[in-house]
Amino acid sequence: MDVLVTGSSGLIGSEAVLFYDGRGARVWGVDNNMRADFFGPGGDTTWNLQWLKENTSRFEHVAIDIRDRGAVMNLFERQRFDLVVHCAAQPSHDLAAKRPFDDFEVNALGTLNLLEATRQHCPGAVFAHMSTNKVYGDAPNERELVELPTRYDYAKPEDHNGIDETCRIDRCLHSLFGASKTAGDIVAQEYGRYFGMKVGVFRGGCLTGCRHSGVELHGFLSYIVKACVRGMDYTIFGYKGKQVRDQIDSQDVLAAIDAFRTDPKPGEVYNIGGGRENSISILETVERLADLTGKRLQYTYRDESRRGDHICYISDLSKLRSHFPAWRITRSLDVILEEMVKAEQGRVAAG
Numbered sequence: 001m002d003v004l005v006t007g008s009s010g011l012i013g014s015e016a017v018l019f020y021d022g023r024g025a026r027v028w029g030v031d032n033n034m035r036a037d038f039f040g041p042g043g044d045t046t047w048n049l050q051w052l053k054e055n056t057s058r059f060e061h062v063a064i065d066i067r068d069r070g071a072v073m074n075l076f077e078r079q080r081f082d083l084v085v086h087c088a089a090q091p092s093h094d095l096a097a098k099r100p101f102d103d104f105e106v107n108a109l110g111t112l113n114l115l116e117a118t119r120q121h122c123p124g125a126v127f128a129h130m131s132t133n134k135v136y137g138d139a140p141n142e143r144e145l146v147e148l149p150t151r152y153d154y155a156k157p158e159d160h161n162g163i164d165e166t167c168r169i170d171r172c173l174h175s176l177f178g179a180s181k182t183a184g185d186i187v188a189q190e191y192g193r194y195f196g197m198k199v200g201v202f203r204g205g206c207l208t209g210c211r212h213s214g215v216e217l218h219g220f221l222s223y224i225v226k227a228c229v230r231g232m233d234y235t236i237f238g239y240k241g242k243q244v245r246d247q248i249d250s251q252d253v254l255a256a257i258d259a260f261r262t263d264p265k266p267g268e269v270y271n272i273g274g275g276r277e278n279s280i281s282i283l284e285t286v287e288r289l290a291d292l293t294g295k296r297l298q299y300t301y302r303d304e305s306r307r308g309d310h311i312c313y314i315s316d317l318s319k320l321r322s323h324f325p326a327w328r329i330t331r332s333l334d335v336i337l338e339e340m341v342k343a344e345q346g347r348v349a350a351g
């Protein structure tokens with residue numbers, strides 16, 4: 001099997017490289033390290049690329065920019081793929097507001113370049129597109145909530161499992177990042193529905209794992225672990241620190257993508273996250289990290305939430321589970337946190 005992974009030095013992309021290389025596929029990874037350009041040294045993914053080169057057998061890195069249509073077409077002319085896992089993105093709300101053209105061109109135009117190259121050169125390939133729960137904008141905040149001592153939660157029993165794919169995606173506040181990702185999400189669906197290609201759209205909650213180059217503007221769990229282990233100051237923005245996110249390990253994301261590869265359903269959309277069991281608020285994260293590290297996170301509270309930020313977001317995984325009954329969450333929040341803490345402590349020890 002020949003696999004193309006975009007954003008291959010990032011969190012999900014590197015997991016995809018490892019996953020398919022480990023299963024005997026030939027894997028091409030496109031990444032131009034734009035995360036370092038977006039976020040500075042903390043976002044530099046060179047270490048991850050180096051790690052992949054040392055720990056894979058058939059991985060080839062291609063340092064092109066997905067905005068460069070000529071370069072993307074050229075790659076597809078040279079090589080046909082059976083599977084495309086599209087993870088390259090500009091992932092931050094705040095950065096999108098500062099660099100709207102870069103944001104839109106990476107998230108929307110870059111996605112179109114890859115879809116069209118696939119249609120022209122390998123239309124039978126499976127195409128997994130990583131989207132985000134931010135396509136729902138702030139519509140999830142309209143759900144009635146209850147305030148508990150350490151978190152917000154849904155008030156109504158029908159919302160217990162969280163947000164499903166029927167949540168509306170328009171007439172709400174997205175941020176420019178949410179809007180560019182929505183454009184990519186819709187165009188990807190269209191290549192499935194209009195052209196009948198095997199395109200699956202995965203709307204992520206909080207995706208996490210040890211290979212995230214976490215920075216303040218993106219990679220919540222990775223960054224808060226880093227801040228706690230290294231004794232850095234952390235800022236909590238609004239909602240009393242009771243905002244809830246569901247965390248899914250990158251390995252479980254890859255298992256879902258692979259389930260789709262073996263039984264693709266053109267143009268389908270899936271919410272993917274850790275679900276209720278792997279949900280946690282910031283205040284709860286602070287407590288868990290104190291137990292795990294013996295250190296208390298130094299944080300400042302700013303009584304001002306990020307614009308459009310979700311108050312309580314839990315991904316309803318019912319559709320994913322019903323289409324792929326063998327898929328499940330294998331990595332609990334405890335395991336995820338323990339491993340992230342150990343990895344960060346290892347990095348500190350290594351200097």
Ligand SMILES: NC(=O)c1ccc[n+]([C@@H]2O[C@H](COP(=O)([O-])OP(=O)(O)OC[C@H]3O[C@@H](n4cnc5c(N)ncnc54)[C@H](O)[C@@H]3O)[C@@H](O)[C@H]2O)c1
Binds near residue numbers: 011045067089133220
């Ligand atoms: N991490 C999360 O919590 C989360 C949540 C929901 C959705 N997602 C989505 O999942 C996907 C993967 O996220 P991630 O956390 O692995 O992101 P990441 O930032 O870790 O990885 C993205 C990679 O894409 C590369 N890249 C960016 N622009 C590029 C360009 N123009 N050309 C080539 N490479 C480029 C970056 O250098 C980076 O290595 C993204 O689409 C993101 O929007 C992530």
